[in-house]
Amino acid sequence: MFTMKSIGVIRSPYTDTSQIPKGCGAQHNAEGTLEILPEFEQGLIDIEGFSHLYVIWIFDRAEGHELLGRPPTDTRPHGVFATRSPRRPNPIGLTVVELLRREERRLYVRGIDMLDGTPILDIKPYLSNVPADKLRRGWLAEAEGRREV
Amino acid sequence: MFTMKSIGVIRSPYTDTSQIPKGCGAQHNAEGTLEILPEFEQGLIDIEGFSHLYVIWIFDRAEGHELLGRPPTDTRPHGVFATRSPRRPNPIGLTVVELLRREERRLYVRGIDMLDGTPILDIKPYLSNVPADKLRRGWLAEAEGRREV
Numbered sequence: 001m002f003t004m005k006s007i008g009v010i011r012s013p014y015t016d017t018s019q020i021p022k023g024c025g026a027q028h029n030a031e032g033t034l035e036i037l038p039e040f041e042q043g044l045i046d047i048e049g050f051s052h053l054y055v056i057w058i059f060d061r062a063e064g065h066e067l068l069g070r071p072p073t074d075t076r077p078h079g080v081f082a083t084r085s086p087r088r089p090n091p092i093g094l095t096v097v098e099l100l101r102r103e104e105r106r107l108y109v110r111g112i113d114m115l116d117g118t119p120i121l122d123i124k125p126y127l128s129n130v131p132a133d134k135l136r137r138g139w140l141a142e143a144e145g146r147r148e149v
Numbered sequence: 150m151f152t153m154k155s156i157g158v159i160r161s162p163y164t165d166t167s168q169i170p171k172g173c174g175a176q177h178n179a180e181g182t183l184e185i186l187p188e189f190e191q192g193l194i195d196i197e198g199f200s201h202l203y204v205i206w207i208f209d210r211a212e213g214h215e216l217l218g219r220p221p222t223d224t225r226p227h228g229v230f231a232t233r234s235p236r237r238p239n240p241i242g243l244t245v246v247e248l249l250r251r252e253e254r255r256l257y258v259r260g261i262d263m264l265d266g267t268p269i270l271d272i273k274p275y276l277s278n279v280p281a282d283k284l285r286r287g288w289l290a291e292a293e294g295r296r297e298v
Binding site: 002004006036042043045047048049052056077079080082083084088090092094098125126129130132135137139140141142 | 150151152153154155156185189191192193194195196197198199200201203205207216217226227228229230231232233237238239241243245247268270271272273274275276278279281283284285286287288289290291
């Protein structure tokens with residue numbers, strides 16, 4: 001077992017999961033703030049130079065987990081590790097956000113898909129892409145294809 | 150505080166951090182296996198369709214953290230959240246791997262940069278890239294530039 005602590009909190013326009021865009025073609029353009037606790041502010045030095053960040057956070061309002069679930073993008077069930085379901089064995093969320101600016105211990109970002117008050121575990125620079133011609137998107141591409149028919 | 154559990158373990162050719170390629174231009178082509186615990190195997194259903202996965206894992210052999218550190222890629226110190234240092238407030242690692250094949254509860258992958266025996270917390274599908282013309286790589290691009298001079 002491993003124990004994690006919050007390094008800060010997400011300020012988001014979303015207060016209920018029903019407000020967060022989901023499913024095929026959902027756009028995440030919402031802006032919000034990553035408020036880092038004062039004792040970790042020094043860890044943000046030089047972060048302004050990166051255009052995009054990984055935010056690792058906790059689905060703190062998800063309950064339990066299910067190994068096989070039906071995502072909003074499809075009518076068929078898939079294994080939890082092949083989805084972004086909140087009901088995971090470890091309730092960890094991962095979002096890539098665009099860093100707009102930093103004001104001391106506040107990072108203003110675009111691309112928020114978390115609820116207001118969500119605890120942050122870690123922030124890392126986003127450094128590289130997978131080449132587009134190497135990327136396959138499994139059942140999600142198939143589900144999108146079925147919708148287009 | 151949040152409690153996390155291992156969902157499996159990484160089988161890697163690396164048994165010591167000195168063996169892992171680091172610094173500017175480091176290539177991560179090593180192959181390894183993600184061995185998921187039997188009780189979580191059902192969560193892998195349909196994962197084969199994805200070419201790339203996010204692996205979220207624990208730096209289980211890192212000790213303590215430092216908010217300002219000198220990464221192997223640069224001679225100057227940077228905030229921990231602007232680096233991939235193992236010495237983080239929450240010792241969480243994140244790696245994008247290419248999925249080569251699945252054999253029951255074993256995922257054979259390329260792009261391993263973890264030590265043998267590393268605990269896995271979560272696996273998620275890698276779904277999209279940041280547009281190349283939107284990506285800025287901060288101090289890392291500067292450090293690479295200084296080396297080329």
